[in-house]
Amino acid sequence: MALRSCSFHAELFEPATLQWAGWHYAQRIYRHLINAEALTYNAWNIFADAYPNEVDRQQEFHIFQSEQWSYEPTQLLSIIGRLGKLDSSFITLLCVRDFHLTFEHLTALIGIPTLAALVLEQARPSGEVGISARDFLNFGRAVRERKAFLQLRLIVLCDFGIGRKAVLDGVSGFPSLQLVGLQNSKIGVSAGMTQDIVEGWRFMTDSELEQRGLSPSAFDPQSIWTKSYTTRTRKIQQLYDLTKVLQRTSGESAEEYRSLSLTYGGWANRSIYEATAWFIRDFLQEVSECSKAEKTVANAPKRDGNVAKKRKIRTTKQMDVGSFLGAFG
Known part of the structure; x- marks a missing residue:
């Protein structure tokens, strides 16, 4: 009688309530609803929220x-x-x-x-x-x-x-x-x-x-x-x-x-x-685009030296500005 009553009111449950009861009891309600072809989308949502890894x-x-x-x-x-x-x-x-x-x-x-x-x-x-x-x-x-x-x-x-x-x-x-x-x-x-x-x-x-x-x-x-x-x-x-x-x-x-x-x-x-x-x-186009991307990366100029050179120039300029400001000290 209790199982039938719980199944009838399944849509009124909260996920936390089912978690508190434990899957041992929640499963009996869940299976009863399935066997009776009475499991609704709303009821399933509640069970899925509470036990996402246990439902079918x-x-x-x-x-x-x-x-x-x-x-x-x-x-x-x-x-x-x-x-x-x-x-x-x-x-x-x-x-x-x-x-x-x-x-x-x-x-x-x-x-x-x-x-x-x-x-x-x-x-x-x-x-x-x-x-x-x-x-x-x-x-x-x-x-x-x-x-x-x-x-x-x-x-x-x-x-x-x-x-x-x-x-x-x-x-x-x-x-x-x-x-x-x-x-x-x-x-x-x-x-x-x-x-x-x-x-x-x-x-x-x-x-x-x-x-x-x-x-x-x-x-x-x-x-x-x-x-x-x-x-x-x-x-x-x-x-x-x-x-x-x-x-x-x-x-x-x-x-x-x-x-x-x-x-x-x-x-x-x-x-x-x-x-x-x-x-x-069009998977042929996808392959072509991937090949183009790989070629673009392969042919990209190596900029490490240039970047280091530019960074050195910026550092020198900062030192010059520092010396210039120091003249007002």
Whole structure:
């Protein structure tokens, strides 16, 4: 009876209360909530604050809009505030669906330091854009100025109506970003799409993948994105794992990293993704830039002698000035 009562009131606990009780007792409440499929995002936050190393390594939640059929994301800022306090041992995979997002909503996302994957599906009631190309470029500049999104590797944008050049220009300064998906964003998906869209990005083709030593059949974000038998959360996790291949790291498996997957909204039941274009970092340009930087350092003139000579001249001048002032003593 006590366990059921504690579980029912789990959202009223404070992290300090759970810590005082000890994990032996807190775990029983936590497991009871999971087994009863009653663990909410708010309750999980309390347990994660109290015992970040004890809660499950992979956790997912779906928060539906409190006001059905509303395009206003009334809970988004509160959700972002909570995610901004998430323990740094976690990464955040966030999907916001079917809301009329604005520039203010975009900039609020900067407050999530653990953000690793971001999927935004824009609703455009009556054809309203909500976010312009200029807004998106300003958003990208704000991210760079605040040195944010250090862990963000994946972005998927749906129905924003922004030209692909503005989007890719906007995200070009995101340091860890490897994979960008654009759906119905003036993308002009076709077999003949030119490669020189934006400096630093490449339209993903079979030949582009083969240049990186990747198999087009194994590295296929579109097949992941269009799976009808896979949950949205699982799709985002799989796409995030693909980015590790692009980043050429010794990728950890999904079981090795700690993640919180959160979907907010989604009442429109969007299911058509055939017009999605995928862009990947131009690693050839990255290698070229690294080579240029190394050559610049190697060819830099040795200035030690000159610096010492100038310092000696300055010292002599200071002595002369001292002698001059001493004449007035």
